[in-house]
Amino acid sequence: RRSSRPVSSPPTRRKAASRTAPDQTPESEPSSKGKAPSAAAAAAMESVEALVAHIQGLSGSADELAQLHGLLKQADGDALRAHSAGLLPFLSHLHPGAHSLGYLYLLDSFVSSSANLRAHAGGDLLVTVADFLTSCSADQIRMAPDKFLNVCRVLKNEVMQLNAPIRGIAPLRAAVRKIQTSSEQLTPLHAEYLMLCLLAKQYKAGLSVLEDDIFEVDQPKDLFLYCYYGAMIYIGLKKFRKALELLHNAVTAPMSSLNAITVEAYKKYVLVSLIQSGQVPSFPKYTSSTAQRNLKNHTQDLRRSVYMLWYW
Structure with missing residues (x-):
């Protein structure tokens, strides 16, 4: 699909010739026909307009x-980074669903600049990112998962700075489903999403991912955070048995060294166990x-205090 709003054409050969040295005539320029494909591609990428034209024309077949x-x-390390401050207007020439891969590259370059984020904090940028996450093509964004995750984390950080975590819930829920290859896969976005649900006190919204059966885990940290935040969601809903299941998973998961997430999970495990059954297994x-x-x-003081209060 091509956008209905064409962008400017890349510079013509005549303009390029006007920049030659005084003693060099346009006729002395080497013909572009003899250039290697990589050189031709590099020449075509000299301007952001040309890049957007490529995105419009090459977002169809595999x-x-x-x-x-x-x-x-x-272009990622050169043209895009060099022009990151001016990339936002070019997004209007692209459709977030039809041109998702190119849109993602431009958006990631823009939001990766702290200066850009400061200049557009709380403005239309948040709406642009949220719209992209809900509208983008899953097949296209999975071609650049690291960039997609970065854009998602920027959204999460922005809504937290605005003290409006609820604004990130729907976009991140959509993002989880887009980046997943199956509902059984745990992604780094699960914990980010659950944290926003927890901060916004939208506990029921967290159930949309907690009710999935997870069997695929890539990073142990993702599992620990998922179990911890998920348990906190269930505690908020007073579903203590479900909370204990997740806390139990965090405490008993294989580990070579103790981490802070497990320590906090065990503290909650002690408290919820006493609420649920009156004892700690x-x-x-x-x-x-x-x-x-x-x-x-790590929890001796907590256990001592709890037992004193519990059996007083």
Whole structure:
């Protein structure tokens, strides 16, 4: 699909000739026909207008997207970063759904600049990012997952700075589904989404991802955060049994060294266990030796205080 708003054409050969040295005539320029494809691509990427034209023309088939991805990678460290402050208006020439890959590259370059974020804090940028996350093509954004995750985190940080976490819930929920290859996959966005639900006290919104059965985990940290924030959501809903299941998973997950998330999860595990059953279960046999050896030491004061209050 091509945008109904064409952009300016790239500079013509005549303009390029006017920049030659005084003793060099236009006729002495080498013909572009003899250039290698990479040189021709680099010449075509000299302006942001030319890049946007490529995005408009190469966002259809899988082969076109592969070609476009190569061009975007070439421009990413040069043309886009150099012109990041002026990229926002060019997004209006692209459709977030039809031109998702190119749109993502431009948007990521723009939001990766702290100066750009300061200049547009709380303005239309937040609406632009939210609209992209809800409208983008899953197939296209999965070609550049790191950039997509970066844009999502920028949205999360912006709504938190505005003290308006509820504004990020719907876009991040859509983003989770876009980046997932299946509902069984845990992504880094799960924890980000649950944290916004928790801060906004929109506990029921968190159930949309907590009710999925998760079997695919890439990064252990994602699992620990998912279990911790998910448990906090269930505590907010007073579903203590569900909360205990997630806290139990965080405490008993394989680990080579203790982390702060597990320590906090175990503290909640102690408190919720007392609320639910009046006692704290011992560690199951499959709990890592690291957890069994260190968690009680980290929570001795808590356990002592709780037991004094509980049995007073």
